[in-house]
Amino acid sequence: MYYSSIFANYPLICAFISFAIAQSIKFFTSWYKERRWDIKQLVGSGGMPSAHSATVAALATAIGFQEGFGGPLFAISLILACIVMYDATGVRLQAGRQAEVLNQIVYELPAEHPLAESRPLRELLGHTPPQVIAGGLLGVITVVVGYLITLTAS
Numbered sequence: 650m651y652y653s654s655i656f657a658n659y660p661l662i663c664a665f666i667s668f669a670i671a672q673s674i675k676f677f678t679s680w681y682k683e684r685r686w687d688i689k690q691l692v693g694s695g696g697m698p699s700a701h702s703a704t705v706a707a708l709a710t711a712i713g714f715q716e717g718f719g720g721p722l723f724a725i726s727l728i729l730a731c732i733v734m735y736d737a738t739g740v741r742l743q744a745g746r747q748a749e750v751l752n753q754i755v756y757e758l759p760a761e762h763p764l765a766e767s768r769p770l771r772e773l774l775g776h777t778p779p780q781v782i783a784g785g786l787l788g789v790i791t792v793v794v795g796y797l798i799t800l801t802a803s
Contacts, residue, residue, distance in 0.1 A: 659795075660711035660726075667707035667791040671700035671784055699776040699784030701737055705730035706788030714796050734785060737776045 655661065675696045676686075709726035716722045752769045776784070 659715050659799075660708050663711040663792045663795055664704045664708040664788075666795070667703040667788045668700050670791060671698050671703040671787055674698060674787075675700070696776075697780045697783060698787050699734070699737055699781045702730075702734045702776070702781045702784030703788040703791070705733045706785040707792050708788075710789050710792040711795075714792065730785075734781050738778050738781050 675698075678697070705726075709723065709730045712726045713723040755764055755767055755769070758764055
């Protein structure tokens with residue numbers, strides 16, 4: 650009984666669809682640029698557009714459509730979306746840039762150094778502001794299109 654309601658949860662469905670679209674865009678643009686399939690692009694972080702931003706923007710917008718833009722649920726989801734997007738361009742982006750520097754330092758170590766064989770750190774962690782904006786717009790557009798489809802279907 651409760652399981653069926655999760656599959657009819659409009660904000661949750663919109664968030665998942667928006668995430669899937671963002672990750673698919675990364676997957677296909679990676680193939681277009683490099684002419685090879687990189688399956689990691691379907692689940693990895695970083696890149697254009699921000700899937701995190703698309704997901705939280707879709708969630709907040711769908712809650713706004715469903716519950717009203719003046720309600721407390723929309724306010725909570727909007728604040729959390731802003732925090733996620735800010736974090737993507739702040740802490741996570743800087744952590745990725747630090748990983749680049751640390752990887753270069755380790756690469757330049759002599760072979761006999763104990764850290765010379767350490768596994769490289771992930772460098773693509775955060776997003777640039779355009780990537781976050783594109784993700785946010787993708788999330789909002791996904792919900793608006795979904796909303797218009799549900800209006801015409803009913």
